[in-house]
Amino acid sequence: MQIDMNKIQSIVDDDGIIFLSYGGYLSQTLISGMTEVLEKEAEESNVDINASNKIFTIFIELSQNMMHYSKSMNQDDDSLRTQGLILVTRDNDMNYSIRSQNIISLEDKNKIEPKLKEVVSLDKDDLKKRYRELRKSGQHTHGRGGGIGFYEIARKCNSIEYDFSKINENRYYFHIKTTIITKKDK
Amino acid sequence: MENLTIEATKYTPKITLDKSGKISLVGKSYPENTFEFYTPMMEWVKKYFENSPAEKTVIDMEIIYFNSSSSKLFFDFFDMIEENAQEHNIEINWIYDEENESAEEAGEDFIEDFEELNIKLVAK
Numbered sequence: 001m002q003i004d005m006n007k008i009q010s011i012v013d014d015d016g017i018i019f020l021s022y023g024g025y026l027s028q029t030l031i032s033g034m035t036e037v038l039e040k041e042a043e044e045s046n047v048d049i050n051a052s053n054k055i056f057t058i059f060i061e062l063s064q065n066m067m068h069y070s071k072s073m074n075q076d077d078d079s080l081r082t083q084g085l086i087l088v089t090r091d092n093d094m095n096y097s098i099r100s101q102n103i104i105s106l107e108d109k110n111k112i113e114p115k116l117k118e119v120v121s122l123d124k125d126d127l128k129k130r131y132r133e134l135r136k137s138g139q140h141t142h143g144r145g146g147g148i149g150f151y152e153i154a155r156k157c158n159s160i161e162y163d164f165s166k167i168n169e170n171r172y173y174f175h176i177k178t179t180i181i182t183k184k185d186k
Numbered sequence: 187m188e189n190l191t192i193e194a195t196k197y198t199p200k201i202t203l204d205k206s207g208k209i210s211l212v213g214k215s216y217p218e219n220t221f222e223f224y225t226p227m228m229e230w231v232k233k234y235f236e237n238s239p240a241e242k243t244v245i246d247m248e249i250i251y252f253n254s255s256s257s258k259l260f261f262d263f264f265d266m267i268e269e270n271a272q273e274h275n276i277e278i279n280w281i282y283d284e285e286n287e288s289a290e291e292a293g294e295d296f297i298e299d300f301e302e303l304n305i306k307l308v309a310k
Contacts, residue, residue: 028218032196035216050287053251057288060216060253067218132295135261145220146258156288 019088026067026082035060038088045094051182054156055088055096058178061149062086062100068144070102075170078105094182095158101175109164109172112150116162116176119154127155153178187237190230198223199249203230207240212248220255228263235270243274248281250289257292264300271302284309 011017018041019034035056042052066084071077084102091097104112122130131151134140140147154160157178164172187205194200199213209231217223245267247260267276280293290307297305 028197031216036196049283049285053286053288056251057253060251064216064218064253128295132299135258136299138258141258145253145255146261148258149254152254152257 016089016091017087018090019086024083026063026070026084028067031060031063031067034063034086041088045090047094047096047182051096051180054180055098055182057156058098058153058180059086059088061153062098062176062178065149066100066102069104069108071105071171073103073167073171075105075168096180096182097177098180099175099177101173103167103171104174106170106172109174112174113164115147115150116160119150120160120162122154124155127151131155156180187230187233190226192226201227203227203234205234205238205240207243208246209243210246210248212246214250215252215256217256220253220259224259224263228266231263231266235266235274239270239274241275243276245276245278246281247278250283250286252292260296261299264296264303264305268300268302271304276304278303278305279308280305281308281310 019037024030038056038059039052042055047055063084063086066086067082068080070080070082070084072079072081081103084100087097087099089097089099118130119127131148134148134151135146138146158181159179160176162174162176164174166172189205190201190203192198192201194213197214197216197218199211199215202208202210211227249256249260252260264278267278270276280296282289282293290309293305293307297303297307
């Protein structure tokens with residue numbers, strides 16, 4: 001089969017994609033390498049340190065989530081399959097979007113969906129309050145972290161959209177899009 | 187007790203633990219397994235306060251950016267420090283780039299959460 005690289009290139013150019021990783025196995029080293037690429041991108045595009053650090057933090061949260069929670073489509077296979085899609089785009093107004101998509105179990109969907117519902121409903125002050133409450137109580141703390149990643153993301157971006165689409169009884173695609181406005185209000 | 191230095195990596199900070207009372211964390215923090223990575227530091231600091239802490243302990247935190255599990259870990263770290271704040275002279279400097287509002291805000295959150303601690307915001 002012939003792969004048309006020009007076609008891929010034109011998708012990348014037309015949609016303002018500056019960074020794309022698809023289908024590969026994620027590792028900590030890879031995440032750190034991708035973060036370095038984003039650092040270069042932010043520097044060359046003169047994104048200020050505040051906005052660029054928000055981009056890095058969200059990118060790291062989303063990719064580490066994928067690394068820690070992704071499953072294969074096979075609902076009988078409960079082992080981790082650290083694969084997913086992560087995509088960073090920039091539009092002409094210098095708004096950055098970070099999207100990720102991966103396969104998760106029904107159990108994890110049930111854990112994260114209430115958090116996502118909550119974070120999209122709260123304003124910045126209430127997010128700060130909830131974030132600090134949960135960090136202090138350790139209520140959501142588990143082996144890998146504090147269970148406050150989505151609150152961290154919500155505090156650092158301007159909007160979050162997400163959806164789950166069912167693959168089978170026990171597996172869902174989880175898609176999340178976060179947007180960061182880097183231009184300051186005049 | 188021995189001094190302990192953990193060199194920085196691309197995703198973990200340089201950690202300096204000096205029994206003369208100088209503790210510092212400098213760099214980025216998003217380890218694959220945060221709690222595991224910071225265990226040696228947490229154990230060192232626990233022992234330091236149990237044994238013979240210096241007359242004054244200065245803790246410099248200069249973390250450029252960090253993931254949410256590091257945020258939880260820093261909270262637990264400050265919590266442990268606060269337990270010793272009554273008996274010991276402890277100063278914490280939260281160091282950040284003056285243009286980095288989120289880093290400043292992170293420092294302010296810690297100040298609000300740990301009223302017993304002497305945390306100073308230091309803009310560079």
